[in-house]
Every structure is written in C-alpha cells, then in structure tokens.
Amino acid sequence: MKRDIENHVTGISKFVDDFPTLDGTLEAYLFYSEKAHAEILNIDYASALKSEGVADILTANDIPGENQIGGIIKDEMLFAEHEVEFIGEPIALVIADTKENAKKASNKIVVEYKDLPVVTDPREAYEKGLLIRPPQIFSGGDVDSAWSGCDVVVEGKVDSGGQEHLYLETQASYAVPTDSGLKIYSSTQSPTVVQRTISNVLNIPMHRIEVDVLRLGGGFGGKEDQATIWAVLSALAAYKLNRPVKLVLSRMDDLKITGKRHPYSSDYKIGLSKDGKILAYEVTFYQNAGAFADLSTAILERTLFHAANCYAIPNVKATGISCKTNLPPNTAFRGFGGPQGMFVIEAALHKAADVMGIDVDILQQKNLIADNDVYFYGQKVENAQAVNSWQTADEKFNLDKLKKEVRNFNEQNERFKKGFAVMPISFGISFTNSFLNQASALVHVYTDGSVGVSTAAVEMGQGVNEKIIEVCSRTFSISKNRIKIETTNTTRIANTSPTAASTGADLNGNAAKIACDNILERLKIIAAQELNAKDSEKLSIENEQVYLEGQETDLGWDELIQAAYLSRTNLSSHAYYATPDIYFDRDKNIGSPFAYHVYGTSFITVTVDCLLGIYKFDSVKIVHDFGKSLHRLIDLGQAEGALAQGIGWMTMEELVQSANGELKSNTLSTYKIPDIYSVPDEVIIEFLENSENRFGPFNSKAIGEPPFMYGIGVYFAILNAMKSFDPNLELFYNAPITPEKVLLALYPEVKV
C-alpha cells in the first residue's frame, strides 16, 4: 500500500484541480463586488451573456432554496441582491466552457453602485453600533472590588493584525450531477457543512448530496467554513445546468475575497501584588469580524477562554465584542482566537514587569496554573503541566544561563542586541460548542486481510491519516501496509464535525479504535474456536500472529480473517465516539468545555540589528506536552510548522488594506509568509515526559494548534532587544512587529 507521502513526492497525489474531469465539464467564475460597501442600483448582464462560450450566469433569482449560507448566524447571503458589504461579496456566477471564457464574460458585467460609508476599524464599528451580536462577558471572581487590593495596576492597549491562510491549494470544488442528486469533490475541512448548506440552498434533502474529500493542500482553518461557498456555487451550477462544474480560485481572487485571521484591538487592565501575584485582570476585545458572522462568535468565545493563558488569576473579567466591518468575513485560523487573547495577557504582564522593574519571566512563572486551581470560566484544573513543562525546560535549557548570555552579548555589542522571552502556553482541547465533539468511523476488514478505514477526519497535511493508521495498526497489531484510509465521504460517514480545533486525531482516532476493537472481539471468538481455546479473553494478536496465554500459535492474521469470513462473522464495524464530561452553560458562561489542556514552555532568543531594524531568530527551545505521542515525526513537524506560522503572524505577515477596504498586500511579494530563511537557526523541541491523557487515543494529545502560540514569544524577545538598545523605549504592543516598526520606534525623534 503506497502511503500518501510517497504519492506526494512522485506527483501522483491529486488535489481537486488535478482530478481528471468528465466530458462536458464547465468552468465557473465568480463575479463579485468591487466595492466594500454600496447599494446596487443596476446590473447589466446582456453583453456578458452573449460572450463566447458562456453557458449561463446565475444570480439570486436562480436559487431554488434559501439564499443563505450563514452557519452559526444566518446573516450571509449566497448572492448579494441590493447591497454589497465587502469587496469580493458574490453577485453572480458565470459558467462557461473554459475558465478563460468565464473570466472574460464576467469582465463584461456592468454594475451601477451607489457608495455607502466604509468601516474597516473594529473600534469605529463599535462606536457606530455595528455589531455581529451583543457583547459577551466571561468572568470569575470580582474584578471591580479587587483593584483596591492591588499594589501595581497597569492599563494599556494591544493590537494584533490579521493573517492570510495562504494554503497553497486555493479554494476549489468540482460538482458532478448524479442519477439522484449531486456528488461534490470539495477542498473542505467540513464535509457535512458543505452538504447541509447545499441542501438548504438547493432545497433538496441531504441524502441526495454526496461530499467527497480526498485531501487538502493546506487548510489551517481557512477551509473550515470558507470552503463551503465554492462548493455551493459549483453545486448550484451543476444542478441548474445538469453538467459537471468546476470552480477553482486564482490566487489573487483567493487573497482578495476570502476571510483571514481576525485582527483584534484590545484594552487591558492588570493588577498585581508587590510580590508579583496577579490579582485582577480585565480585558475588552474588539474583534474585527468583517461583514458577516461566519465563525466569528465561536472564535471570540475561544479568545475569552484563553484570555488568561496558563495563569491562575482569582479575578477576571473578559468582554468580547464582535464588530461588523466592510472586510471579507474573517474566519478560523489555527488557534481560533486563542492566540489573540493570549497575546494581550502576555503584553499586560510584559508591561507590568517593566513598571515593576523586574524580568517578566518572574511574573510568568509565579502565576502558572496548577492542579486544584480553576480556570476563571469555571473549569477545574486537572493534570496541569504548566509548572512541569516550565521546570523541565529550565532543567534542560537553563533559563538563567540563557538570560545571562543575552546580557553579556548586549554589554559587548552596540549595534546588535539580543532579546529573550519565555512563552508558556495552555490551550484547551475540544470544540467549545460541545455538540461538535463527536465522530464516527467505519472499518472494513477484507477477506485478503487488508483493512479500509473511513472516518470524518480530513487530511490536510496534519498527518491525521497516518495517525489513524497508527491507531488501527496498534489495535489490530498488524502491519501499517495493510491499512488504507479512505476519502472522507458523507455517504460512508454521516454528520461529520469539521476537522478543526486540533481534535481530528482525538475524535476520529478514538472512533476508529472502538471500531477496530469491535472487530477484534469477534475475531478472538473465531480464534478461540480455531484453536480450541475455551476463553477468548486469553487470546491476543501480536505482529499479525494469534497468541494464546502469551504463547505464539500458528494462526496468523490471514488465516484468521479467512476463518472468520467462512464462519459468517461480521468483519466490518461502524463505531461512534463522543468526548465525555464536557459542558458549557451559555447563559451563565460557566462550565468545563475542554476535555483537557495542552501545555508547554518555550525559550526564545532573537538578535535585532538596531541600525536597520531587521532581526533574526537565533533559537527557540521548547518543552511541549505531546501526551504519549502517537507519531513523533508528525508531531514534531506540526510543532515546527505551527511555530513558523506563529512567528509569521507576530513579525512579517502584515495585511495592508486601504481605507476603502481594498487589500493592498495581494501577492506573495507584498504579503510575506515565512520562507526557508525564517526558520530559527536552532529549533529544539523536547517531549514532556509523564503526561497522560485519557481523552486521546493511546494517551496522545492534540497537536495542531497549541505550538502556534510559542510564536507569540518572538514579539516580546524583539521588544526586549530593542529595550536594551534604548532603555527609554516606549513599549508598544502592535503586532506584527515589522522591521519598519522596529526601526521607527528605535529612532522616534530622528527626522531625516
């Protein structure tokens, strides 16, 4: 069995745009708004309809069902009718014989707009009352009465920018009419959301829509909710024209139209005792949601959950305000609002340490959360690894020595300054909407002993397929080469939760394990019969061989499967898993929403060239809580990749929009994602030992998102280097900290 990785390096792996198309396939191109906010006065399609190769142009009038694609809040139409609220908002779909002809025709559509006021800043939106929904408040203790007991109180403002996903495979979908409905090949993290939304728009039942996902060329959250629209559009066209229809975005359109990580602007107030205990923390997040809700409210909720990062704070009040602006609806991105919340508390601590004249790591360490503490929204802390990972990192990497090396370097260098930061993390695992924490798996053992596994998990580079193979291989104790992971398909696995929130391997791995165990139980009964053993409990399979009371028998996997089949044993199992013991009361905003938390500590050193404002990342040393890693190589890759994206978000990835909502950073040369030079010179990732986790298959822990947050430390390391160049530096918390910002901040008074 060829593994995915072999197909990737040989070019065999197919992505949606690589699929061989059926005869008669048409290409679709979206005609979208070029205005960030305007009234549509008139649209003239006449000359576009006559354009070469055009099959049809679809608008709101062609929708058989509801003109609505909003998930959590139903506020987003598939096609705009009278008003557009962001650049890129769909107006019509042009379908033609070729992509080129579809694009050409769309250029001939003429819209008459009447401009309306454009808002791109979340605070401005808030002042104008433009909200996605009313503000949400999470609190623990009593902040208001806590301030008087604080020795130090610091207030300030923190901003963090958006982030473009830049999955290398752009949004793509291919819809094919079938006898009974439609089959959709989609590059989505959420097959069921695609299926349900198409059902609603086309007004046909879900069972007539089959969504199939082979793999994604990167998702990072950008295809959790925002792959849906492209699938719906291609499905609508295929349904109306009864022809296969393909829709693949160009990079420029993808950058321009699709939502990104939410920019946040936040106000904080933090109070501490003079010995460094955090006593109170109040924070207000203004989230830039863009024009429609998308997943913004869920993302904002996770911001609130992570507002205190890994610190035990007795009095917390966190307010989240989702602000409606005229930008493309912002959406999920690795961390799902968590990083935005954690950046603010880290900035608050950084500022407080500066005011108190001590190193911030002293405050960080002093306030680490531990067992028997309570996360401020009510979840009791269990199996906390915050202190453990900090101490392990200190033992392995020697915090004081690293700090001393930086001090020594800075004493001897004028132009180059080093900076150091510790970034400890705690990240909750589970969808915070508890109902999503469910998955199912379908396992078939074929008569030749090979195994096919279907789950709800979508492979997008995070290695979930390889991990599920690992789970099944360990459960059956058979070679991985016998196991194949099938496409994610809504007819095999119904009601799939999105592959998101780092939960893919947990939920689907657990479901697959249950399915394998079910089959294994039946196989043991057969083995007992074959071996004339009385008790199937005393049987086991090891390395494809049946063992009886610890003794190897001559019954192997192949013969066992044959025997089972001939004696009419069910060699398939469909199994279901739901995360136990989680809940959250949305009326009181209190509960225990996470199955567990992932912890870790990173030590970061950077060097800033204080004449040019550029910097390099010298080293990132991490002790991370992987639980009992299912697959060390994949987990390390995930940690390294997440770190790179976190560093990118904090430093070089700067989205630039003009006041009228137009994206200026719309190519890879103007929007800078980490390149091979952005990798820190030294990355050391150590596995935290003795971390158990009853919620993960074989005691493993989720890996996708948590290491992203280590990147946040880079911001503070750079700031510290700047501070040692200029002890009077005005501290600022406005990510990304681009070289330009560094240089202008280092020489604020110089006029050139």
Next chain:
Amino acid sequence: MGRNSKSKGLSRRQFITRAGTGAVGSYVLFPALGKAETKNLSDNDPQQKYLLGDNPLSLSVNGKNIKTKVRGNTTLVELLRDHLNLTGTKVACNNGECGSCSVLLDGKVVYSCHMLALDAQGKSVTTVEGLMDGNKLSVVQQAFIEKDGLQCGFCTPGQVMAATALLSKNPHPTKDEVKEGMSGNFCRCGAYPKIIDSVLTAAEKLNS
C-alpha cells in the same frame, strides 16, 4: 436567466473521457501511475482543438518528444497540466513567486507558470513525474520520505525539483547553501526544518 447553448462542453483533458460519474471516483482512488503517457497532439482531435493554437512547438518532456501546436499565451505549466495531463506540477500563485510549479528546463530549475510554453522550444523539460527510474524513487524523493520533508504535499513536487537542481549543481551543499538553493519555494505548512534535513540527507546519500 436565459441559457446560452453555445458551449460545446469541451473536456480540459481529453485523455480521460469516461462515461458515468463513478469514473471520477475510481480515478481518485487509483491514480495513474508514474509517467503519464504523452503523445503527439494533433488538431484532428476535436476535443483537443480548443487548447491548440497556431504556433508549432516541439520539445522533450520527461524524455519523450512532443510535437504540438499551442497558443501564444500558453504557459509551460498549462502545457504540462492541461495538454499533457502531467498534474504533478502544481499552480499555487501563478505569478512566479512561490515555487510550486518548479520544473527543470535543460537541467535548470525554472517557474513553469511564469514562462511561455513556446520559449521552451527545442528544450528538455523534466517534471516530478520524470524523476523515477522505473519504479525506483530518486534519491531526493527517498530522502523527503525518510525525513518527512513535507506536510500537505502541495508544494512538494516543486520542492523536490528545486532540490534535484540544487544537488546536480552543488553535490555538497552546506546548510546555508541549501537555504539559498531552496529559497524560491514556499511551504505554508512550515516544514522547512525537515525540508533542509531532506536535502542534506539526499546529498549525503548521493555522495556515499
């Protein structure tokens, strides 16, 4: 809205025209192996006609001689993907900035999205499909597997081509030279440490 029946329903890739919708699924599960069969494209074939232009072009792709006619605006990657069905080469930016479309042109690595097919006249093109020796993976391919030098796999064919070109020019690269040689290829998954590892490992294997 009124329909325009002008469309002739031409397939992008005329090699694969199968009746019935199930065929798509079977192709997905059992993709064509290795080097795609290429052949002389002729304008006698009505379905290919749309892709073909008036400009004669002959070149070698993965060792096979190709004679065809293309339009002036056909880029090299369109020739590879749309005419020759070699979809291993990916398009991610279509603007000469990301490296996913990297192929070898007379042994040198180039962005195939960013050059005209006609400028490859008389030249020899190698794509990721042309790296294997029969069923045997190239040393570079093997090293990427061994060191897990990838995640989602979309940029991987380009990375493998850039690494192949780098090592053919410089069989003993330092880590810095690997970074320089691979700097034209983005990986959004951030697999860079393992990509560097893969290239250094391939170099070691080639030298032993």
Next chain:
Amino acid sequence: MYLKDFNYLRPKSLTEACNMLQQHNDCALMAGGTDLLVEMKSGLRYHENIISLAGIKELSEIEESNDYITIGAATTHNVIVNSSLLKQHYPALPEASSNVGTAQVRNIATIGGNICTAASCCDTAPVLLASDCTLELVDINGSREVSVNDFFIFHRKTTMKKGEILTKIKVPKLKPGTGISIQKFGLRNAVTISVASAVALITINNGICVDAKIVIGAVAPTPFVSEAASKILIGEKVQYLINNYEVVDKAGDLAVADSNPLSDIRGSADYRKRLVKVLVKRSIKNAAIRATN
C-alpha cells in the same frame, strides 16, 4: 490572473527581430519575461505581438576585449553569477545578479530585461551606474552607444527609442585599487524586492580616495548617482572611510538629501530614508576596505 492571447514571434537573428519591430505596431520584446508576464497577467499591460528573444544566440554571449567585458543583453543572471570573466574583472555584477529573485528567476531572467524594465528597485542598475558602462542599442538603421548614466529617465522609462533593441552591455574592467560594495535591503531574504539599496565604488591611490561613486536604488524614480555624496569622499584618507569618520556620516546625509522615496506597500518614505543612510555608510566602509586589499 489570465494571460490574454497574443501573437508570438520568434526571430532567429537580430536583423529579423529589428524587422519585426518595424513591421508590427503594437509589440513588446520579451527576454526572460519574468517582469513582462507579471504585468500582462495582472492586466496592467497588453501587446498584440510579443517578440521573444529566446531564439537569438548572439544575444547571450560574454566576451572580453582589452578594456571591457561585453555582455549580451539576453544573458541570464545565472550565467552572470557564474561567469569567471566577470568575477575577475567586475565582480560586483555577479554579486548584484545573485541578489535577483530566486534560483528559478535567475535561470530565466536576463540582465537586459532587468535594465530595460527600469524599475527603480532594479538590482543590477546601481552597479552598472557605478561602472560607467556603455549600452549598445540596435535598430533597423544600425546601432548606437549610450552611457548608462543617460539611460534611465524615470520609473520604467528609458531613453530607448521605438524599434530599438538593447544588445550589449560594455562594462569597463575594474581599475586597480578600486573596491565596490553592494548593500541591498529587502524585507525578507528570499524572493525579496529591494526596499532600498546602495552601491559604493571607491578608488584608492596612495591611501587617498581619488575616485568615488555612490549609487542609490529604490528610493527615487530611478537608481541614481548621488553626486554630492560621491564628491565629498574624494581626497579623503582611506582610513577615514574605513573607520567611519564624520565625512562618511556626511556622505550618508547628502545621499539621503538626494533621495526622494515613495511610501508604498514595501515601506514608508521615512523608513526608506533611514535605511539609505545606513546602507550608504556601510557601503563606503566596505568598498574602502576592498579597495585597499
């Protein structure tokens, strides 16, 4: 991002190319095409006819004469980077070419294309301006030579006339006692477009700077020689230049005064001016060190 169809012409000789330029009204020359294709794909530019220079062998040769190295305009950056003639006689050019784009771009993009595009952030123009090289332009009526100092007019504008093709770049061999330093600042190491750059050429005789040229890129409509910054260095002791004496600081200020950067997506004007000063100072120091070795 769609390339509109055009008529592709592929001359086999320079004469044929000149004739094509004469015959066709709306046409553009294409060497590597790396710049042209970006503009055409984004719809900023369209031509009915594209004349590809890919088939003309004579345009990609590097030759040596007594005082010059002559480079064919369609020579790729990769060939320049690896040219032993250039490494020996004008190493700044291979260094500048190595700063262009990525391996993939350098294998296709040509020096002639780089110059004729005449972007203010062009990587090779500053070292060519420092060299005082001569450009050969050919049209249907014959050829003419023009000094590189008279070539650039504005961002993306040159003195080339309609019907002309840039064929050769004649670079004078570096005089003994001369050092050049290139300082490029981009916002990332890979695939980076210059935000600001500076080139210093310093000639030393008996420990005194007898010739100097300070060229600045990406901070004005074209790369340009800062006369004021260059002049002030002449007559100074080389040790002053190496050790960053006040005169170097002054040269930096004069270069900044000469520059006129735009604020754009890659950096604000204010930021670029600050960079210019640092880059100019650094280039003077390094060039002086090289000149003494």
